[in-house]
Amino acid sequence: xxxxxxxxxxxxxxxxxxxxxxxxxxxxxxxxxxxxxxxxxxxxxxxxxxxxxxxxxxxxxxxxxxxxxxxxxxxxxxxxxxxxxxxxxxxxxxxxxxxxxxxxxxxxxxxxxxxxxxxxxxxxxxxxxxxxxxxxxxxxxxxxxxxxxxxxxxxxxxxxxxxxxxxxxxxxxxxxxxxxxxxxxxxxxxxxxxxxxxxx
Numbered sequence: 001x002x003x004x005x006x007x008x009x010x011x012x013x014x015x016x017x018x019x020x021x022x023x024x025x026x027x028x029x030x031x032x033x034x035x036x037x038x039x040x041x042x043x044x045x046x047x048x049x050x051x052x053x054x055x056x057x058x059x060x061x062x063x064x065x066x067x068x069x070x071x072x073x074x075x076x077x078x079x080x081x082x083x084x085x086x087x088x089x090x091x092x093x094x095x096x097x098x099x100x101x102x103x104x105x106x107x108x109x110x111x112x113x114x115x116x117x118x119x120x121x122x123x124x125x126x127x128x129x130x131x132x133x134x135x136x137x138x139x140x141x142x143x144x145x146x147x148x149x150x151x152x153x154x155x156x157x158x159x160x161x162x163x164x165x166x167x168x169x170x171x172x173x174x175x176x177x178x179x180x181x182x183x184x185x186x187x188x189x190x191x192x193x194x195x196x197x198x199x200x
Contacts, residue, residue, distance in 0.1 A: 009064075021050035022105040023179030024134045028172070028195050030054075035100030038124055040089065041107040045071025045082070052081040056101070061085045061094070093120025100129040106136060109155045118155055118163060125198045131168075133157045137175050137190035157194035164196055171195045 025047050034055035039048040042060030044067055051058045052075070060082055062068050068084045075082050087094075089109065093116075094102075102125050109117060125131050138151040161173045172195040178188060 020180070021047045022134065024191055024193055025103055025105055025132065026050065027179065028132055028193070029101060029103070029130075032101060032130060035129075036098060036126070037101040037103065038094055038099040040094075040102065040104040040121065042071060042084070043067045045074050045084075047103060047105060048082050049075055049078060051101075051103075052078045056081070058082045059085055059094075059099075061087050061089070063088050089121060090117045093117070094124040096120075096123040097126045099124050100126055102129070102131050104131075104133045106134060110153055111155060115163065118160065122160075122163060127198055127200050129198050131160075131164075131194070131196045131198065133160050133194040135192045136188040137192050139175075140187045140189050157192045161194050161196065167198060167200045169197045169199060171197060 029051065034051075035057070037048075037051050037056045037058045039051065039058055039060045042048050042062045043064075045060055048058045048060035048071065058081060060068070060071055062071075062084075063086065065086055068086055071082075072079075072084050075084075090112065102121060104121065109121070112118070122131065133155075135154075135157050136151075138156070141151065158173060161170055164170060172193055175190050175192050178191055
């Protein structure tokens with residue numbers, strides 16, 4: 001799932017995603033006071049725009065230049081509230097301690113032996129800030145089929161919780177029904193959700 005993969009996937013359609021913010025983000029971030037937010041895998045920008053319209057200063061990061069171009073075009077009225085950045089988290093970590101909210105909605109973060117990318121993601125959360133890491137429940141995938149990828153190759157929210165030390169409080173670590181219908185052609189009926197607060 002490199003930049004070429006994602007650019008080609010975005011180019012395959014005029015609009016790849018619904019344009020609506022992810023339901024878990026809306027549910028979990030509505031009560032947070034606005035600050036600096038990092039939207040990882042921001043895609044065409046729906047989550048970043050939702051946050052910006054609620055008063056957040058948002059950095060939207062994606063590996064696909066096509067996605068970022070579409071996001072910027074949709075955010076012309078919010079150019080002073082959103083910065084779009086092309087980056088690969090496995091190569092360059094975000095700034096440490098810089099964000100009051102780090103949101104990773106269905107972000108395909110591949111396992112690494114040293115867990116460097118995951119540690120960089122966690123380090124980006126400022127003291128007092130929130131980590132929101134959301135995935136599709138692998139149990140929804142029909143058994144015995146080749147899905148073109150192995151969910152076990154990627155960090156799942158429950159795994160991420162295991163990396164949080166004494167400087168964190170886990171507020172939510174659960175599987176719940178999706179608030180929106182599954183995307184066409186998928187079986188994603190449930191989300192796995194991790195919400196945690198960094199204490200120091």
